[in-house]
Amino acid sequence: MDHSKLAKEILHLVGGKENVQSLTHCATRLRFVLNNNERADAKKLEQTSGVLKVVIGGGQFQVVIGNDVSEVYKHIDREGGFANKEASQGNDAQKTSLTSKIFSVISGSLSPLIPVFAGAGLVKALLIVLERLGWIAADSSTYAILAAAGNSVFYFLPIMLGVTIARVYNVSSFVAAAIGAALLEPNFTALGTTGGSTSFLGIPVPLLDYASSVFPMFIAVSLYAVLERFLKRIIHKNLQLFAVPFISLVIMVPLTAILIGPFGVYVGQWIGVAVNFLINANPIIAGAILGGVWFFVVLLGLHWAVVPIIMSNLATGNGDVIVPLLAPSSAAAMGIALGVFLKTRDKDLKALGGSTFLSGILSGVTEPIMYGIILRYRKTLIYLIIASAVGSAVEGALGVKLIAFNFFVSIFTLPAQSPLLYFVIGLLVSLLLAAIFPLLFGYDTADKKAHPTAQTEHPAEAAASQQSETIVFSPLSGRVVGLEQVEDAVFSSESMGKGIAIEPDKGVLLSPLDGKVAVTVGSSHAIAVRAEDGVEVLMHIGIDTVKLKGRHFSQKVSEGDTVRKGDVLIEFDVEGIKAEGFKLTTPIVITNTHEFREIRVAASTGPIQPLQDLLKITKQE
Secondary structure, eight states: OOHHHHHHHHHHHTTOGGGEEEEEEOSSEEEEEESOGGGSOHHHHHTSTTOOEEEEETTEEEEEOOTTHHHHHHHHHHHHOGGGOOOOOOTTSOOOOHHHHHHHHHHHHHGGGHHHHHHHHHHHHHHHHHHHTTSSOTTSHHHHHHHHHHHHHHHTHHHHHHHHHHHHHTSOHHHHHHHHHHTTOHHHHHGGGGOSEEEETTEEEEOOOOTTOOHHHHHHHHHHHHHHHHHHHHSOGGGHHHHHHHHHHHHHHHHIIIIIHHHHHHHHHHHHHHHHHHHHHOHHHHHHHHHHHHHHHHHTTOGGGGHHHHHHHHHTTSOBSHHHHHHHHHHHHHHHHHHHHHHOOOHHHHHHHHHHHHHHHHHOOOHHHIIIIITTSTHHHHHHHHHHHHHHHHHHHHTOEEOSOOOSOSTTTGGGEESHHHHHHHHHHHHHHHHHHHHHHOSSTTOOOOOOOOTTSOHHHHHHHTEEEEEEEOOSSEEEEOGGGSSOHHHHTTSSOEEEEEEESSSEEEOSSSEEEEEEOTTSSEEEEEOTTSOEEEEEOSSSGGGGTTTTEEEOOOTTOEEOTTOEEEEEOHHHHHHTTOOOOEEEEETTGGGSSEEEEOSOSEEEOTTSEEEEEEEEO
16 A cells, blocks of 8 residues: 555545644544535545545544554645644634534544553553463562553543643643643642642632543643633733743633532543443343444444543443443454455455454454445344344343453453453354354345256256356446546546446436445435345446536435336436536446456447446356
């Protein structure tokens, strides 16, 4: 993968650097906050080689890359300087709901910390293993130094959150960090030795332990962001360098100690108590529900929102019960990758299944499985839900707890759970169940037997007929051209699949076979039809016509509709589209090319009429 080239393409397709407010990344995703989401071409991004999926949710425009995300991020940041960019939120800023904004702040603040969370969590897991094996004593200096490496990020979490939250709001990260540091400063923490409270100018100040706390900083920095912007409006520019930090610290540190900090701590405790109560009331049912729906939470990119609750649970010293109930979902995804690897004969799919399974086992990252296999073969989604729900119910019944923070499930993070054996049992239930389903029932709706042959067939003819052939008829009137002549690299390179293209002379697109409408788009310029035998035909009218936003197109069917060969799918204005400067070359490709033994072009280049033979697809059963 050419990371530099991919980075430039992504930046261009999200609307250029001037459309980017901020950019962070997690283990697999680039997380953009855009000034205007409509300026981004999500459809073309998803068709770009190296991009697994585009997810718009939680106030973010998320581009899923996979394991190479950090390298792509470096090149994009080099182009736009987003790590240090203080982008203004002008009038063009994307309007989002309050809920989306909250999720955006939580996700954008925690995502940059996930790598260090994972590293520190592994250090703590390593210490647990070494101590249990008797290779290191808990009172030794070696243990203390390693413990410092594992505990530092969690103990000083308010400072680190100050930095990341401030970057989301585009305010001074160092002032925000100083607010968090004040809660851990020795003079302040020493006040706790005198009793349960103290005072500031006669105002009572509750004394609480803010180490590892999360919610106080989200509230404090959110208010600080409002204060900083206000101060910059009323203070002369020449005085802002020292006046804004001075006034901010004088106001925010006492306010945080008196009101925001205690309120944030209590909010975190209340949420944790509520969630834990529901889980403890019936851990089996709670596990089954959480396990079954967790895939969709991850799919929407909202999964980091539970991290503050997990951190709050761990801060109590009693462990966390949430992560063990979520872990089987990851194990089930790995199981599906393994099952598809064992089932398929397609070399590319086998390589994908094997590599993503290995990556999941070693790193705990399952998004490549999610977007590369599960969403591609939606039959496996049913397997995932069932296997996840069963495994999570088992974890709930066995009472497993997380004792050292880690959000990823891999062979290296297993010791962070207790009892370890019970945790592994729940994971194995999900993994094995998810792996068995594809082996028994296939991984795609196209996994069917060939059409039955007549009993009177000659044996040789019966053997030949086992190679079922599907004919894709021309959906258009016009002129046939080779796919390599399409002025769109996604199609001409056959990244979307093998096929052919037509330059239409009439504005009517017909169904090329019997089947169901599998995919439609809001701009009505493209549509896919899936036949009963699994052949999926994508028809994309014109080049870059998504930019027309539906002008000159009239879609006659909806996603899920049953259609017959020759039914009208879309009508479009040929002259109107050309007048706006767009070419009408229409690629017609088989998006699941890898499932078939051979795809042949049945039509010669030149004129073609609707419903003439266009492509012939052979599948070896």
